[in-house]
Amino acid sequence: MSSESHSSAEYIKHHLQNLTYGKLPDGSWGIAHSAEEAKEMGFWALNLDTFLMSLLLGIVIMFLFRRAAKSATAGTPNGLQNFCEWSLEFIDSSVRGSFSGKNNLLGPLALTIFFWVFSMNLMDLLPIDYTAQLMLHIGVPFFKVVPSTDPNATFGLAIGVFILVLYYSVKMKGIGGFLGELTLQPFGKWGLPINLVLEGVNLIAKPISLALRLFGNMYAGEMIFILIALMGGAWAGVTIGNATLYGSQILLSLGWAIFHILIITLQAFIFMTLTIVYLDMAHQEHH
Amino acid sequence: MNINATLLAQTIMFALFVWFCMKFVWTPIMAALDQRRKQIADGLADAERARHDLELAAKRSAEILREAKEKVGEIVANGEKRANEIIEAAKEQAKVEGERIIAGAKAEIEQEVFRAKEQLRTQVSSIALAGASKILAREIDAKAHSDLLDKLVAEI
Numbered sequence: 138m139s140s141e142s143h144s145s146a147e148y149i150k151h152h153l154q155n156l157t158y159g160k161l162p163d164g165s166w167g168i169a170h171s172a173e174e175a176k177e178m179g180f181w182a183l184n185l186d187t188f189l190m191s192l193l194l195g196i197v198i199m200f201l202f203r204r205a206a207k208s209a210t211a212g213t214p215n216g217l218q219n220f221c222e223w224s225l226e227f228i229d230s231s232v233r234g235s236f237s238g239k240n241n242l243l244g245p246l247a248l249t250i251f252f253w254v255f256s257m258n259l260m261d262l263l264p265i266d267y268t269a270q271l272m273l274h275i276g277v278p279f280f281k282v283v284p285s286t287d288p289n290a291t292f293g294l295a296i297g298v299f300i301l302v303l304y305y306s307v308k309m310k311g312i313g314g315f316l317g318e319l320t321l322q323p324f325g326k327w328g329l330p331i332n333l334v335l336e337g338v339n340l341i342a343k344p345i346s347l348a349l350r351l352f353g354n355m356y357a358g359e360m361i362f363i364l365i366a367l368m369g370g371a372w373a374g375v376t377i378g379n380a381t382l383y384g385s386q387i388l389l390s391l392g393w394a395i396f397h398i399l400i401i402t403l404q405a406f407i408f409m410t411l412t413i414v415y416l417d418m419a420h421q422e423h424h
Numbered sequence: 425m426n427i428n429a430t431l432l433a434q435t436i437m438f439a440l441f442v443w444f445c446m447k448f449v450w451t452p453i454m455a456a457l458d459q460r461r462k463q464i465a466d467g468l469a470d471a472e473r474a475r476h477d478l479e480l481a482a483k484r485s486a487e488i489l490r491e492a493k494e495k496v497g498e499i500v501a502n503g504e505k506r507a508n509e510i511i512e513a514a515k516e517q518a519k520v521e522g523e524r525i526i527a528g529a530k531a532e533i534e535q536e537v538f539r540a541k542e543q544l545r546t547q548v549s550s551i552a553l554a555g556a557s558k559i560l561a562r563e564i565d566a567k568a569h570s571d572l573l574d575k576l577v578a579e580i
Contacts, residue, residue: 213465219457262441264434366430383433390437395444 145367152265152363154279155184155287156272170278184281184289191284194256202252224252228409235413238420240305243413250294251409257285258355258401262394265362285355285404288348295348298412302343305419314422343415347408354404358397365390549577 150172157175159182161167168185169175175182205221214222228248236243260283272280284290306315319336320329368386553573 213461213468215461219461223457223460264431264438266431266434267438270431366434386430386433387437387440390434391440391444394437394441398445398449 148367149360149363151279152269152359153281155281156186156277156279158183158185168278184287186280186282187284187287187290190260190282191253191257191290194260194284195253198252198256202248224248231406231410232413235410236417236420238309238417240416240420242301243416246301246416247409247413250298250412251405254285254294254351254408255401255405257283257290258404260284261286261355261358261362261397261401264390265359265366283355283359285351286359288352291348291352291355292344294351294408295344298347298415299344302340302415302419305416309420310422347411347415351404351408354400358393358400361393362390365393545577545580548580549573552576 154172154175157169157178159166159169159175159178161169161174162177169178169182201217202221205217209218225248228251229244232244232247263282268280268282272278281287306318310318319340320326320333322332323335324332365386368382368389556569556573
């Protein structure tokens with residue numbers, strides 16, 4: 138049925154489209170109502186859903202930890218404080234394990250990255266139609282609830298980490314030392330162009346791999362949720378085949394969601410660990 | 425794009441997922457947190473108990489020290505008392521002994537005096553007798569005047 142395949146494509150597109158605010162073709166500023174419109178806005182447009190969700194999640198996480206910190210006692214911790222202490226201990230031991238230098242920024246940075254990325258990934262576990270349908274009903278054309286499926290968010294985080302890497306590289310080794318590291322190895326000063334290419338790629342690969350790993354994993358996970366959800370959309374009449382599809386949609390998405398508990402935690406952890414490792418490399422002299 | 429049974433399926437799935445999380449994710453995490461809380465509580469309680477024990481021990485040692493001091497004082501006082509007693513007793517004994525010696529000496533002296541007197545008496549009588557007999561050699565008859573002489577002796 139052509140209309141059905143059309144609606145499937147539409148369904149997928151709808152779920153993968155961010156709520157974009159920018160300059161509309163007619164010259165006014167507003168929200169794009171189709172993927173084409175959003176594309177035409179070019180660089181100077183905002184993905185409102187990514188923006189709002191990441192901001193909201195960040196605020197919630199900050200609020201929770203702030204509340205735990207404010208009521209923290211030296212006695213037996215309970216509830217929220219216990220959980221926060223537990224996570225802090227875990228992250229602190231990760232930092233201690235991978236970071237050999239001394240930097241007071243790294244612990245809080247790792248904590249923030251882990252919980253922010255984790256909470257953004259966690260949105261993936263909400264049934265995908267809930268937010269989209271809800272937003273559709275209140276007149277918002279698109280709403281992608283998982284910020285980490287938007288490369289803007291993951292690249293934003295990764296560029297932040299990259300700036301820190303550059304800053305600490307220069308701070309620890311001096312501009313000369315940092316440039317020397319980029320140009321004078323591994324082949325000595327006569328192989329300078331090759332060195333620059335190799336080390337440059339090495340350097341640029343850090344933020345790109347950081348951002349794309351998270352984005353790729355979350356995007357793929359979201360995609361599979363959408364595809365599984367499409368099975369139920371094939372509902373066209375009470376037949377055994379349709380009932381089977383419907384049932385398997387429930388079971389598959391349940392299985393995928395359960396598997397995703399692992400993925401979202403792992404991805405947040407990997408992002409955090411790689412940040413620590415990159416910053417550790419920035420602190421260390423090459424040999 | 426409209427609401428259809430997909431939403432229903434997702435709702436069922438979500439309910440199942442929440443159930444799964446409650447049963448298999450939430451429970452172990454809560455157990456771990458609970459255990460951590462319990463460990464910390466135990467640790468703190470142990471520390472508290474140890475501190476309490478230390479306090480008790482300190483109190484007890486102070487008590488023992490105080491008792492020992494008291495006892496030492498008592499012993500010293502007893503010793504002093506005993507020493508005094510011994511000295512007193514010795515003094516008493518010495519006094520008694522001295523008195524006894526003095527009494528003995530006195531008795532001896534008296535006896536000596538008595539004996540000397542006795543001797544003197546006997547000798548005086550014979551000297552007197554001899555003198556008298558020399559002076560009155562002719563007139564006096566020893567026999568006749570012996571009672572007179574005896575009287576004289578007794579008077580000396």
